[in-house]
Amino acid sequence: MKPYADSPQYDESRNRFEHPAGYRNDKGLFDVLGLAGAFLAREDDPAEKNGMPLIDPTQTPAADVNGRDVTWIGHASLLFRHNGVSVLTDPVFSDRASPFSFSGPKRVVPPAYTAETLPKVDILIVSHAHYDHLDLPGLKRLAALQPDIRVVVPLGLARYLRRAGFADVTEIDWWQDTERDGTTITATPVRHWASRSPFDRNKTLWAGFMFRFEDGYQFYFSGDTGYSADFTETQRRLGAPDFAAIPIGAYKPREFMRESHCNPEEAVQIFRDLGAGQAIGVHWGTFKLTLEPLAEPPQRLRAALEAAEIPADRFRALTHGERWDL
Numbered sequence: 524m525k526p527y528a529d530s531p532q533y534d535e536s537r538n539r540f541e542h543p544a545g546y547r548n549d550k551g552l553f554d555v556l557g558l559a560g561a562f563l564a565r566e567d568d569p570a571e572k573n574g575m576p577l578i579d580p581t582q583t584p585a586a587d588v589n590g591r592d593v594t595w596i597g598h599a600s601l602l603f604r605h606n607g608v609s610v611l612t613d614p615v616f617s618d619r620a621s622p623f624s625f626s627g628p629k630r631v632v633p634p635a636y637t638a639e640t641l642p643k644v645d646i647l648i649v650s651h652a653h654y655d656h657l658d659l660p661g662l663k664r665l666a667a668l669q670p671d672i673r674v675v676v677p678l679g680l681a682r683y684l685r686r687a688g689f690a691d692v693t694e695i696d697w698w699q700d701t702e703r704d705g706t707t708i709t710a711t712p713v714r715h716w717a718s719r720s721p722f723d724r725n726k727t728l729w730a731g732f733m734f735r736f737e738d739g740y741q742f743y744f745s746g747d748t749g750y751s752a753d754f755t756e757t758q759r760r761l762g763a764p765d766f767a768a769i770p771i772g773a774y775k776p777r778e779f780m781r782e783s784h785c786n787p788e789e790a791v792q793i794f795r796d797l798g799a800g801q802a803i804g805v806h807w808g809t810f811k812l813t814l815e816p817l818a819e820p821p822q823r824l825r826a827a828l829e830a831a832e833i834p835a836d837r838f839r840a841l842t843h844g845e846r847w848d849l
Contacts, residue, residue: 530728538726543712597635609646611646613648617658644669651746653717662683671690695730769803770804771787772805791833801837802837
């Protein structure tokens with residue numbers, strides 16, 4: 524029997540995970556060369572050259588540890604706190620989203636928190652294996668300082684987190700749940716893919732996560748995703764989240780990115796499909812991964828919210844390091 528053969532998402536004939544809708548994420552050589560050529564031909568992005576604003580959260584007034592707030596560390600990295608439980612998502616502290624320290628997408632903005640300055644974390648999730656979400660060197664630094672963090676990941680990722688130094692690591696499949704610190708965590712399907720090399724495509728699973736705290740409050744983190752019907756199904760099965768983190772960046776060129784990354788207009792539709800109370804836009808402005816200008820996603824988000832007649836204060840794009848008291 525092949526690993527994870529009992530998972531409904533695992534295709535034994537191909538020895539890999541697949542989304543049941545069959546979304547195409549296999550990019551051929553000419554697709555990749557076309558994207559590389561577009562990168563070489565793109566106009567200079569002022570934000571890429573000059574950087575983006577950064578607030579140092581260690582220099583802002585301390586938040587109520589028993590309150591509810593979220594701090595955008597950068598990219599898909601968030602510190603979310605609710606009633607004394609702190610959740611860290613997809614922490615990336617390294618300078619490059621790459622297997623190499625000398626090449627690959629480089630940070631435009633430093634992480635608002637480092638592994639050394641991060642407050643106490645209770646629960647850590649990593650949504651999938653891509654280098655801009657699973658940063659093994661950064662995780663090793665964090666595990667050396669906070670080895671008792673409880674970690675929850677999709678199928679196949681536990682070995683990376685244990686290799687980093689965490690002891691309490693649980694893998695779950697889509698729609699499975701586990702409990703940590705009185706918080707129920709459920710993995711949900713999203714439209715994406717996973718790899719860390721050219722030879723392991725979709726050998727590990729990818730997921731969003733719904734957190735249900737003891738008082739019934741719900742926080743949803745989508746990880747990376749293209750638009751799909753998964754979000755209406757998530758809302759149907761698990762209920763609407765009170766707060767959600769939804770990606771708004773890395774969407775151009777559209778035909779190349781459509782299968783795995785939503786644009787701001789689709790992010791607003793995801794917000795509506797989930798029935799979320801409030802949301803933060805993530806996965807933008809930290810690494811130059813795709814062709815849209817770094818500062819464009821929040822501008823398009825505001826326009827999409829206005830077109831949908833949704834108040835802008837319900838779905839915000841924060842400054843790096845900014846804390847939103849919820």
